[in-house]
Amino acid sequence: MSPLLEVQNLSIGFGAEPPVVSSVNFTVNAGGTLAIVGESGSGKTLTCRSILRILPAAAQMRSGMINFGVNASKQELLALSANDIRDVRGSKISMIFQEPMRSLSPLHRIGNQVSEVLTLHRNMSLVEAKKDVLAMFERVGFADVDRAYRSYPFEMSGGMRQRAMIAMAMVAKPDLLIADEPTTALDVTTQAQVLGLMKDLQFDTGMALILVTHDLGVVANMADNVVVMNKGRIMESGPAAIVLGSPAHGYTKRLFAAAPMIPEIAQPADPILQDDPILKLSNVSKTYVLRAGGWRKTIKVHACKDVTLSVQRGKTLAVVGESGSGKTTCARIALGAEQPDAGSKIIFQEDKSGVPVSVNEMSRAEKIAFQRQAQMVFQDPYSSLSPRMRVEQALMEPMEIHEIGTKASRWDKAAEMLHWVGLKPDMLKRYPHAFSGGQRQRLSIARALTLDPVLLVCDEPTSALDVSVQEQILNLLEDIRDGMGLSYLFISHDLAVVARIADEVAVMRQGVVVEQAPPETLFYNPRHPYTKALIAAQPEPDVNRPIDLDKVAIGAGSSASWPEKYRYEGANAPDLIQIEPGHKVRCNV
Amino acid sequence: MMFLRYAGYRFLTMLLTLAVVSVLIFIIINLPPGDYLSNQIAELQATGQAEGVAKAEFLRREYALDRPLWEQYLIWVGALPGPQGFSGLLQGDFGWSFEFDAPVADIVGDALWLTVLVNLAAVLFVYMVALPLGVLAAARSATWVDYSTAFIGYLGLATPNFLLALILFYYGHKHLGLPIGGLMSPEFEGEPMSFDKVKSILVHLIIPTFVIGTSGAAGMMQRLRANMLDELSKPYVETATAKGLSPTRLLTKYPLRMAFNPFVADIGNLLPAMVSGSVLVSVVLGLQTIGPALLTALKSQDQFLAAFVLMFVALLTLIGTMISDLLLVLLDPRIRYGAREG
Numbered sequence: 001m002s003p004l005l006e007v008q009n010l011s012i013g014f015g016a017e018p019p020v021v022s023s024v025n026f027t028v029n030a031g032g033t034l035a036i037v038g039e040s041g042s043g044k045t046l047t048c049r050s051i052l053r054i055l056p057a058a059a060q061m062r063s064g065m066i067n068f069g070v071n072a073s074k075q076e077l078l079a080l081s082a083n084d085i086r087d088v089r090g091s092k093i094s095m096i097f098q099e100p101m102r103s104l105s106p107l108h109r110i111g112n113q114v115s116e117v118l119t120l121h122r123n124m125s126l127v128e129a130k131k132d133v134l135a136m137f138e139r140v141g142f143a144d145v146d147r148a149y150r151s152y153p154f155e156m157s158g159g160m161r162q163r164a165m166i167a168m169a170m171v172a173k174p175d176l177l178i179a180d181e182p183t184t185a186l187d188v189t190t191q192a193q194v195l196g197l198m199k200d201l202q203f204d205t206g207m208a209l210i211l212v213t214h215d216l217g218v219v220a221n222m223a224d225n226v227v228v229m230n231k232g233r234i235m236e237s238g239p240a241a242i243v244l245g246s247p248a249h250g251y252t253k254r255l256f257a258a259a260p261m262i263p264e265i266a267q268p269a270d271p272i273l274q275d276d277p278i279l280k281l282s283n284v285s286k287t288y289v290l291r292a293g294g295w296r297k298t299i300k301v302h303a304c305k306d307v308t309l310s311v312q313r314g315k316t317l318a319v320v321g322e323s324g325s326g327k328t329t330c331a332r333i334a335l336g337a338e339q340p341d342a343g344s345k346i347i348f349q350e351d352k353s354g355v356p357v358s359v360n361e362m363s364r365a366e367k368i369a370f371q372r373q374a375q376m377v378f379q380d381p382y383s384s385l386s387p388r389m390r391v392e393q394a395l396m397e398p399m400e401i402h403e404i405g406t407k408a409s410r411w412d413k414a415a416e417m418l419h420w421v422g423l424k425p426d427m428l429k430r431y432p433h434a435f436s437g438g439q440r441q442r443l444s445i446a447r448a449l450t451l452d453p454v455l456l457v458c459d460e461p462t463s464a465l466d467v468s469v470q471e472q473i474l475n476l477l478e479d480i481r482d483g484m485g486l487s488y489l490f491i492s493h494d495l496a497v498v499a500r501i502a503d504e505v506a507v508m509r510q511g512v513v514v515e516q517a518p519p520e521t522l523f524y525n526p527r528h529p530y531t532k533a534l535i536a537a538q539p540e541p542d543v544n545r546p547i548d549l550d551k552v553a554i555g556a557g558s559s560a561s562w563p564e565k566y567r568y569e570g571a572n573a574p575d576l577i578q579i580e581p582g583h584k585v586r587c588n589v
Numbered sequence: 590m591m592f593l594r595y596a597g598y599r600f601l602t603m604l605l606t607l608a609v610v611s612v613l614i615f616i617i618i619n620l621p622p623g624d625y626l627s628n629q630i631a632e633l634q635a636t637g638q639a640e641g642v643a644k645a646e647f648l649r650r651e652y653a654l655d656r657p658l659w660e661q662y663l664i665w666v667g668a669l670p671g672p673q674g675f676s677g678l679l680q681g682d683f684g685w686s687f688e689f690d691a692p693v694a695d696i697v698g699d700a701l702w703l704t705v706l707v708n709l710a711a712v713l714f715v716y717m718v719a720l721p722l723g724v725l726a727a728a729r730s731a732t733w734v735d736y737s738t739a740f741i742g743y744l745g746l747a748t749p750n751f752l753l754a755l756i757l758f759y760y761g762h763k764h765l766g767l768p769i770g771g772l773m774s775p776e777f778e779g780e781p782m783s784f785d786k787v788k789s790i791l792v793h794l795i796i797p798t799f800v801i802g803t804s805g806a807a808g809m810m811q812r813l814r815a816n817m818l819d820e821l822s823k824p825y826v827e828t829a830t831a832k833g834l835s836p837t838r839l840l841t842k843y844p845l846r847m848a849f850n851p852f853v854a855d856i857g858n859l860l861p862a863m864v865s866g867s868v869l870v871s872v873v874l875g876l877q878t879i880g881p882a883l884l885t886a887l888k889s890q891d892q893f894l895a896a897f898v899l900m901f902v903a904l905l906t907l908i909g910t911m912i913s914d915l916l917l918v919l920l921d922p923r924i925r926y927g928a929r930e931g
Binding site: 117 | 823827828829830831834835842843847920921923
């Protein structure tokens with residue numbers, strides 16, 4: 001059988017630089033799925049965009065051929081005129097992008113944007129197109145298709161927008177769909193459902209799929225064939241079962257080693273001792289009042305409700321949940337950056353014999369002292385460092401604010417911290433733009449450490465990083481914790497990341513903690529349907545362990561659709577109940 | 590329905606703002622010591638014309654200039670009975686111009702509508718020039734199209750209006766036979782509207798429109814270009830390309846629609862800048878707008894005339910901002926639904 005798409009000897013470069021994609025060859029069969037795997041800078045995105053010829057203006061196609069079609073309808077895409085390639089785009093080959101939040105025009109209704117494909121390529125009137133679009137909306141899982149048709153993108157959640165994107169890409173029944181990191185910006189349960197949807201649609205229509213991703217777990221769930229790219233070259237390619245089953249190339253092996261996985265647990269862990277808390281949150285709630293419509297109507301949103309957690313000295317407490325679960329609000333309240341509702345209690349105790357202070361009712365002096373003890377590492381290392389400050393300024397500023405030491409001693413401290421995070425002191429003179437993402441996150445960690453804190457709040461410190469870099473940062477965080485005797489409050493959306501670093505995990509959903517236990521216990525014996533869904537939705541890089549979509553569906557729905565024992569409506573969550581030592585679940589008794 | 594409610598609300602706030610503005614205007618005009626009449630009395634006394642003094646004193650009482658400032662204000666607005674009972678802005682009585690010795694309404698009369706006409710023409714000119722050029726400059730950024738529009742734009746921004754006016758008058762008259770000065774041929778002044786009069790006004794409008802509008806158009810073109818360039822790099826443009834839209838249709842449907850918001854929001858800023866900027870131009874070009882009247886009134890402390898003209902300009906501005914706010918609500922669903930972007 002001749003392939004549907006054949007990419008031969010493709011090279012792309014910018015200006016006079018050496019090519020960023022060089023001599024790439026691959027084929028995609030009709031109805032088949034090819035995954036292009038690689039980290040940022042691997043050239044995977046440029047490669048897939050070159051098929052539709054939507055590269056940035058500065059990129060040059062240095063060499064190559066892209067043949068598309070079978071037998072008589074075969075076309076060389078790179079040789080087509082600008083007019084002819086437009087007839088291919090959206091009609092025979094369509095594309096889905098990474099950020100559903102920004103990939104749809106905010107000012108046009110979803111229906112308008114989706115039916116445009118049909119009016120453009122299939123010569124349909126708007127009325128005819130609407131029928132097809134509504135049918136497609138139903139297929140991608142919109143509950144109320146007419147409403148979806150009328151909606152603007154900002155009225156939808158990320159998952160819904162990505163469904164709309166998929167509908168847009170599929171409505172003209174293309175022969176090939178290119179999906180560029182289609183689920184990277186989504187929560188893990190939503191990712192599972194969107195992947196499942198794409199697979200179903202592919203089965204229905206027999207279209208081929210190119211899936212660009214950095215996640216080997218996604219590959220294992222979706223692909224027939226895999227191409228592994230690094231620095232613009234193909235490292236390894238072949239059938240998914242073989243490449244994932246026994247990776248031959250060193251780079252593929254390294255990717256595997258770095259991929260975080262939820263471990264198979266033989267027996268639950270012992271409960272961790274709760275006798276020496278450094279930070280204790282009791283019944284912490286936070287309600288936001290929003291103005292909605294009109295200017296008198298207000299609605300109350302419970303960002304978090306009755307959260308009771310404690311971070312033990314020298315240990316890591318992880319709070320896991322999807323976007324909107326209230327995990328970041330908890331972190332901000334724990335740091336005193338936000339005032340909780342009345343009745344909430346946050347107690348910080350510097351050392352075991354120290355005087356407990358209440359974080360939410362501190363005097364100014366106490367607050368300054370507390371800020372020295374508790375520091376934060378932020379999610380996005382690209383925006384959390386000022387581009388106009390040299391590294392030395394960024395690292396010395398906290399000490400200047402707290403008036404610690406002399407200029408020379410501050411500089412020494414900054415150099416020492418750089419050493420701790422694995423960078424060299426001669427980098428102090430540089431600006432942040434001279435560093436890679438992973439190095440910048442090391443810098444943020446170094447900055448947080450300059451005040452010798454005892455508590456570090458890490459808000460998704462690795463979610464903006466590549467997997468291999470994520471692995472290094474996690475190692476670094478563990479080393480520092482043990483070396484300096486720190487305690488962590490670790491916020492994450494990723495159970496697999498948390499699996500290796502946490503001593504205790506609290507799973508949050510819609511502002512409440514639904515289950516809490518040491519990670520081993522949690523993975524050995526997950527009780528709550530939402531925890532089960534999170535675990536099931538985690539894509540494993542093993543073709544023999546596909547995502548169990550049914551489990552995901554049960555737990556990822558609203559709290560009113562959970563099994564009887566866990567079900568509740570609105571804000572009437574049942575209590576968190578200890579079902580075995582160190583293992584708490586929110587359920588009706 | 591929601592739109593009507595918002596429009597009503599917006600109209601109310603406009604009235605409120607107008608009230609505040611009127612207070613400010615009245616205070617500022619009265620800041621310099623004395624008033625038109627007390628200046629005149631001083632002058633008459635110095636030259637020993639006693640009977641003129643009596644008349645001026647009479648006028649001072651007649652127009653309540655001898656009362657405290659706050660009472661003067663309320664009488665001017667029409668919220669307090671003056672010597673002739675209630676007769677102020679609210680009652681449609683705009684006051685007396687001492688300088689011209691006539692009611693303000695008679696002096697401004699036609700000039701009001703000509704001012705509106707000139708500025709409306711200039712706004713239309715600004716939008717008609719800035720829209721295509723700005724879009725073109727963005728779509729062909731870093732090519733000769735971009736550079737030459739930018740060059741012309743900066744030229745327009747940098748050339749003083751009065752100089753531009755003189756140059757255009759000279760060459761416009763020499764090569765195209767365009768009239769010099771005024772807003773209509775002298776024979777139509779004071780005549781009722783007729784087809785010929787309209788024609789004369791339109792021909793006379795060409796150069797003033799151009800002069801008043803150039804700098805606004807140049808600035809707006811650059812802003813539109815910058816907005817468009819921002820929008821062009823957004824992912825939704827890529828989505829539209831991948832859909833197979835042709836470049837022209839893509840440009841007009843998606844990024845232009847987004848870049849339109851600041852463009853519309855500018856109406857509110859454009860109007861006051863042009864009205865106040867056109868005062869000088871009107872003097873130079875001899876346009877019968879309220880510009881020259883305002884200048885004289887301010888110089889001679891002819892307070893009711895000055896206050897009325899300033900109020901009128903403020904009203905134009907407020908109407909401009911209201912229109913742009915209402916248009917924005919119609920144009921942008923995110924504003925319409927009061928949504929915050931995630």
